[in-house]
Amino acid sequence: MPAARDWEDTIRAVVSHALSQKGCRRGWTVLNHRGHARLNIAAGAGRGRRRQVLLPIPWECDQIDHIRDAVVQVYEEFQQGIEPDACVARMPRADGSRAAEGEFGSGRGTQTGHPGRPRHRGMAAVLAPADWEELIAAFREHKLISGEIKPSTWHRVYRHHMNHVLGVVAAVTPPQNAKQLLETLARIWADKPGGRTRQIQIQSTAALLRWAVAERRLGEDWEPPQDLAVFVGRSRTAKAITTPLEVSHIQALVRAIPDVRWRFAFQLMAAYGLRPEELQHLQIHQGRLWCMYEKVASRGKTRPRVLRPLPCDDWADGWRLEERFPTQELPPMQPGLGGGYVGHYLMNRPLWKELRREYEAKGEKLVPYSCRHGYAHRAHVICDLPPKVVAAAMGHSVQTHLAAYSRWCGDDVVDDAFAKAEQRLGQGLRAQSSAA
Incomplete structure (x- = not known):
């Protein structure tokens, strides 16, 4: 008996010669697939779609003639518009019996006439790379x-x-x-x-x-x-919480950033709570600064929004961001990679590195999104804006907002909110008493 490589090469040569006699020059090949012959049809030879068809013939040296005849039959019927799966479904097995419906055909595990659908439970395991x-x-x-x-x-x-x-x-x-x-x-x-x-x-x-x-x-x-x-899996170490960037640290970083383009980018993120990627999607519309970025998430797509500085952020008034935007250049960034560009730049700033160590010492984590987190935190704690309003201003759903920002609602925040509520109620009661 010839060596395996020899007879396998012989099968391929015989099939190739038979196909060439029918006018097929390239794109149709046969190979072994788990003990059976499989016919591969390249996209260029298969009307723009690659096909893989499992033949009901063992891949053995004494089956050369059967494999050749089967491939030629598939080729001839394919030229007449008949799909390879349909042709193979009518072929008898090597022992003369007929294959069960869907037993052979597409190497992807398909039923006749339904490319890509599984033959039965578990048969999808035959998928090749x-x-x-x-x-x-x-x-x-x-x-x-x-x-x-x-x-x-x-x-x-x-x-x-x-x-x-x-x-x-x-x-x-x-x-x-x-x-x-x-x-x-x-x-x-x-x-x-x-x-x-x-x-x-x-x-x-x-x-x-x-x-x-x-x-x-x-x-x-x-x-x-x-x-x-x-x-x-479950992490063996406690996960550091990305934390809001404090106002004093925002101001210090603005002073420490030497490149005017990156300084302007950082000011925009801090004042408007922007995602780093959104820096590439800003424009003046109807006399106001808009973010046109549409983030696609499981809860839907965000809509373009007007950018609004928080009433409590008077420290950003002198930056004149809306006024400077039409003429101020931003740093070049590749679309879709804004977070990476911003993170890389900040990681090379000495003050950012120092602040990161300070935050980590408190079990917190400083990241570019900390500008956005700070905007949300100030909107709730200082401005007393409701979640629905803040979520709209930041360009995401209320569910996303609550899931992301409720983690900072510690005892100090709760105590402060109760104190403010008590103060408002007290003022209201005194006003009612005066009116009476």
């Missing part, structure tokens, strides 16, 4: 077309995590279900249980799998559990 690439590409298109995310979000967040998925499924022994895939991905960050990157990896992968199962591109074994906590 190339199939996963196609699945992830379709998932990306779904996320973008539905408006759930922007292209920059895919590039900045999802792309890296989907590459990890591709790396795992390309292993010698790939995962066979959702649990195995998520467990393998969790091991990449085994030393960082509960970490944000690990959390995003698990959540984005689970979203991919849920979508694929709902679309019947994967079988039920790939449905991830609702509770992902076991895969995300």
Whole structure:
């Protein structure tokens, strides 16, 4: 018996020659897929769509003629407009019996006439790495077309995590279900249980799998559990709370920033509670400064908004931000990466480093978003503005606002709010008494 490599090369050569005799020059190839012959059709040879068809023929040296004839049959019927899956479904097995409906066909595990849908429970485990690439590409298109995310979000967040998925499924022994895939991905960050990157990896992968199962591109074994906590893990260290930046520190940083462009950017973030990314989406409209940024999140898309300085922030009046905006240059930043640019610049400022150490000593964390946190904190504690109003001014939902900013509602804030309420009520009662 010839060596395996020799007879496999012979199969490919025989098939290639037979196809060339029919006018097919390139784009149709055969290979071994778990003991069966699989036909790969490149996009250029498959009317713009790549196809993978599993033939009901063992990948063995004595099956060369059967494989050749099957591929030629698929090619001839494809030229007549018949899909490869439909052609393969009518083929007899090597033993002469007929394959059960959907038993063979698309290498993605499909039913005849329904590309991408699972044959039955668990059969989606036969996906090859190339199939996963196609699945992830379709998932990306779904996320973008539905408006759930922007292209920059895919590039900045999802792309890296989907590459990890591709790396795992390309292993010698790939995962066979959702649990195995998520467990393998969790091991990449085994030393960082509960970490944000690990959390995003698990959540984005689970979203991919849920979508694929709902679309019947994967079988039920790939449905991830609702509770992902076991895969995300629990951090062994207490998480530092990102904290509002104090007014005195804002003023000190403004004085310490040497570049006028970055100083202006920092002043805008501090005075209007801007996200770093929003610096690239500002414009004067109807005589006022607007933020046109639309952030896409699970609770919907934010709307453009007028930027309003807080009534208590008279210390920012001298900055004349609205007046300077039409002529003042901002630092260059790449779209979608505003947070990284701002963070990198601040991390190189000596005063910022010093303040970070001070905040960390108190169990807190100083980040570029601390300007935005400070705006929210002053709006509630000093200005007594209700959450609905502050959320609208900051460009997010009330639910997001309460989830993000309720963490700073400590005993001192509660005591202060009760004292102010008592004072207001007392003034009201005295006014009623005077009127009587």
